Amino acid sequence: MSAFNIVVVPEAETCLRCGSEITREVQFSYGDRRAHRYTVGEALRWGGNDLGLPARLVRVQGYPQVCPVCGLDPGTVYDIVIRDSVIASVALGTSTPYVDADEDFVVVER
Numbered sequence: 058m059s060a061f062n063i064v065v066v067p068e069a070e071t072c073l074r075c076g077s078e079i080t081r082e083v084q085f086s087y088g089d090r091r092a093h094r095y096t097v098g099e100a101l102r103w104g105g106n107d108l109g110l111p112a113r114l115v116r117v118q119g120y121p122q123v124c125p126v127c128g129l130d131p132g133t134v135y136d137i138v139i140r141d142s143v144i145a146s147v148a149l150g151t152s153t154p155y156v157d158a159d160e161d162f163v164v165v166e167r
């Protein structure tokens with residue numbers, strides 16, 4: 058069983074190595090972790106291999122899947138915002154919000 062889910066970045070990205078316009082998929086560990094594949098605006102599933110608890114506002118650190126064309130790992134991280142268990146956004150971010158967190162997510166508002 059995969060211990061993470063996937064969210065698809067809504068805007069196409071250009072790979073830094075091969076220049077292809079790609080759909081970026083981002084891994085994250087929060088909610089029911091069963092390799093669910095989400096798009097922005099979808100509600101997270103709960104009630105399985107759960108990590109965390111539903112909350113009003115949560116930020117989750119995401120890790121990019123490699124470029125589907127050339128396999129480049131861009132080495133970046135993504136910031137996923139989840140409001141009331143609905144994925145509000147996913148965008149390039151930094152590790153800063155998660156420095157003191159035990160997991161790769163921070164509950165901003167319970």
Ligand SMILES: [Zn+2]
Binds near residue numbers: 073074077129
């Ligand atoms: Zn590439």
